[in-house]
Amino acid sequence: MSAARPAFAPSPAARTLIGVVLVAFFAIPIVSMLLYTLRDVDGGTTLANWAALADPANAGRYRPIWTGLGNSLVLALVTVAIVLVLLAPTMVLVHLRFPKLRRPFEFLALLPITIPAIVLVVGLAPVYLVIGRTFGTGIWTLAFAYGVTVLPFAYRAIQASIDAVDLATLAEAARSLGASWFQVLWRVLAPNLRPGLVAASLISVAVVLGEYTIASLLGRQNLQTALVVVGKQDPYASVILSLCSLAFAFLLLVVIGRAGARRSRPAPRTSRKARP
Amino acid sequence: MTDSALIATVDNAVLAARGAGTPVAFEGVVKEYGATRVLHGVDLAIEPGEFVSLLGPSGCGKTTALRVLAGLERADGGVVRIGGADVSAVPTNRRDLGMVFQAYSLFPHLDVAANTAFGLRMRKVPKADAAARVAGALELVGLGHLAGRFPHELSGGQQQRVALARALVTEPRVLLLDEPLSALDAKVRVSLRDEIRRIQLRLGITTVFVTHDQEEALAVSDRIAVMNAGRIDQIGTPEELYLRPATAHVAEFVGLSSIVPATIAGGRAEVLGMSLPAIGDHPDGPAEVFVRPENVRLGGPIIAVVQESTFLGSLRRTLLRTEGGGLLRMQHPVGERVEFGERVGVSIDDVPVAVRGVG
Numbered sequence: 001m002s003a004a005r006p007a008f009a010p011s012p013a014a015r016t017l018i019g020v021v022l023v024a025f026f027a028i029p030i031v032s033m034l035l036y037t038l039r040d041v042d043g044g045t046t047l048a049n050w051a052a053l054a055d056p057a058n059a060g061r062y063r064p065i066w067t068g069l070g071n072s073l074v075l076a077l078v079t080v081a082i083v084l085v086l087l088a089p090t091m092v093l094v095h096l097r098f099p100k101l102r103r104p105f106e107f108l109a110l111l112p113i114t115i116p117a118i119v120l121v122v123g124l125a126p127v128y129l130v131i132g133r134t135f136g137t138g139i140w141t142l143a144f145a146y147g148v149t150v151l152p153f154a155y156r157a158i159q160a161s162i163d164a165v166d167l168a169t170l171a172e173a174a175r176s177l178g179a180s181w182f183q184v185l186w187r188v189l190a191p192n193l194r195p196g197l198v199a200a201s202l203i204s205v206a207v208v209l210g211e212y213t214i215a216s217l218l219g220r221q222n223l224q225t226a227l228v229v230v231g232k233q234d235p236y237a238s239v240i241l242s243l244c245s246l247a248f249a250f251l252l253l254v255v256i257g258r259a260g261a262r263r264s265r266p267a268p269r270t271s272r273k274a275r276p
Numbered sequence: 277m278t279d280s281a282l283i284a285t286v287d288n289a290v291l292a293a294r295g296a297g298t299p300v301a302f303e304g305v306v307k308e309y310g311a312t313r314v315l316h317g318v319d320l321a322i323e324p325g326e327f328v329s330l331l332g333p334s335g336c337g338k339t340t341a342l343r344v345l346a347g348l349e350r351a352d353g354g355v356v357r358i359g360g361a362d363v364s365a366v367p368t369n370r371r372d373l374g375m376v377f378q379a380y381s382l383f384p385h386l387d388v389a390a391n392t393a394f395g396l397r398m399r400k401v402p403k404a405d406a407a408a409r410v411a412g413a414l415e416l417v418g419l420g421h422l423a424g425r426f427p428h429e430l431s432g433g434q435q436q437r438v439a440l441a442r443a444l445v446t447e448p449r450v451l452l453l454d455e456p457l458s459a460l461d462a463k464v465r466v467s468l469r470d471e472i473r474r475i476q477l478r479l480g481i482t483t484v485f486v487t488h489d490q491e492e493a494l495a496v497s498d499r500i501a502v503m504n505a506g507r508i509d510q511i512g513t514p515e516e517l518y519l520r521p522a523t524a525h526v527a528e529f530v531g532l533s534s535i536v537p538a539t540i541a542g543g544r545a546e547v548l549g550m551s552l553p554a555i556g557d558h559p560d561g562p563a564e565v566f567v568r569p570e571n572v573r574l575g576g577p578i579i580a581v582v583q584e585s586t587f588l589g590s591l592r593r594t595l596l597r598t599e600g601g602g603l604l605r606m607q608h609p610v611g612e613r614v615e616f617g618e619r620v621g622v623s624i625d626d627v628p629v630a631v632r633g634v635g
Binding site: 165166169170172173174175176177178179180183187188191192194 | 346347348367368369370372373374375377379380381382383384385394395398399439442443446452
């Protein structure tokens with residue numbers, strides 16, 4: 001019955017239309033890519049372009065892709081580590097001990113979203129001269145820059161979890177029961193901030209796997225720069241690999257999401273009122 | 277008695293570990309938040325095994341005092357001693373405390389048993405030993421059957437019981453209760469309050485209980501420290517506070533009183549034509565006195581008109597307007613009925629009354 005529907009909900013027909021438009025919006029480019037890779041020079045359908053990818057004769061041409069993929073995975077890992085080991089504890093510390101710093105910290109954390117990557121690189125180039133001298137030119141050092149670019153997204157995700165839990169009381173209860181600060185963080189706060197930490201990790205991985213500008217302008221090789229390089233010589237391979245990288249990112253996010261929700265968590269408390 | 281029968285049947289690791297209790301002392305404790313001083317040199321000596329309540333209106337500093345004792349706030353002056361030793365430099369997790377908070381503080385990601393075991397885990401107690409002690413502590417608060425539940429599956433009263441078990445299972449030297457009952461509804465509040473007292477007496481653990489509810493404090497405490505604006509007004513047994521309040525604030529805050537204009541002359545208060553002994557030294561002249569409703573009775577020289585009369589089950593409380601226009605509360609047996617608007621004569625018993633200066 002339509003009476004059961006809230007007044008603001010769209011009608012079934014409108015809902016279907018919205019669904020179709022959305023699916024089309026995302027599906028048309030992907031399906032087009034797929035069809036393009038299956039096309040023969042004379043208009044027929046062939047799997048030759050996909051088979052060429054596995055041909056040992058072409059291994060040298062596609063090598064940048066595998067290097068780039070490896071680099072991007074390392075970068076994703078280091079960036080997530082920066083988010084979990086540096087950003088999350090800092091946010092908890094600000095929340096519990098320095099509540100007055102929360103506003104300035106939030107402003108600082110959201111700032112990178114307003115700065116285009118290309119502008120960021122102008123500032124990062126001289127910084128990376130110093131980093132290169134201190135830490136070497138290993139690809140992982142690029143994660144410092146990525147740590148900055150994912151900051152706004154990771155911050156929002158973690159802050160949402162912090163706001164949903166009474167961190168101060170939980171921390172004080174744990175302290176009174178004999179927990180050190182590290183134990184408070186690891187045994188009490190981290191498990192309760194889990195949804196936010198997982199979301200922040202997911203977003204960080206997604207951002208890092210899709211990053212092109214900074215890597216390219218700083219002369220580093222990651223998945224996206226490699227795809228561009230290969231694409232210039234072999235458009236078919238480039239599109240096939242783009243499809244694969246999309247599928248790969250999707251799979252990776254699903255796996256991380258599953259791992260994050262592995263334990264059956266009790267429903268979050270939405271209210272602290274007493275139930276008799 | 278059912279209570280003693282219950283006590284006799286409850287036997288477990290927690291009870292077996294009953295200690296002699298630990299003394300606690302505040303010596304000139306000062307706490308400031310920026311320019312605001314919230315504790316003005318608090319002195320309080322708590323005997324081993326004693327149940328002391330910090331009672332006062334919100335903002336009087338009682339919770340701050342408790343948090344200083346817990347080490348959750350740092351004192352800006354003075355000394356806090358637990359077991360005779362100055363603990364000012366000892367962090368909270370090394371003070372060997374059990375604490376129950378006003379807000380529900382169970383860890384949402386752990387079930388009841390794991391919550392209760394948390395303190396033992398932090399102390400690296402062997403698992404088998406811990407399991408037995410957890411079972412004992414949960415039995416003590418009557419929740420042994422809910423060990424597998426998660427906090428969100430419990431009622432407020434049950435959550436606070438688990439919090440109590442969690443605080444007691446490590447056999448702490450001091451139990452700190454920060455308004456643990458204020459989020460609960462009235463009936464649960466009374467039963468849990470009595471249960472806390474029963475367990476405390478059983479374990480002989482030194483306990484500091486913060487509350488703004490004077491009835492709660494009177495019901496369970498060995499002694500009560502009434503606080504006002506960062507100072508302790510009076511420390512005494514519930515009877516002392518009720519019968520001989522040291523200050524007007526204590527008289528007003530503890531128990532129910534009517535505030536009646538009076539004249540002080542030679543240590544006695546002239547109230548509505550009656551002469552009553554005054555508590556403390558006061559200069560002669562106009563003042564106000566606190567008259568308890570149970571000290572006002574029907575029959576006497578004070579003429580008053582009944583404003584309202586409330587049936588309270590075992591007794592009746594009547595609000596009277598005296599001829600001078602002042603209000604006077606009277607508590608009397610249910611059998612003595614008075615009607616609205618009726619003119620009655622009442623008298624005030626010849627017991628000491630607390631005095632407040634006017635102007």
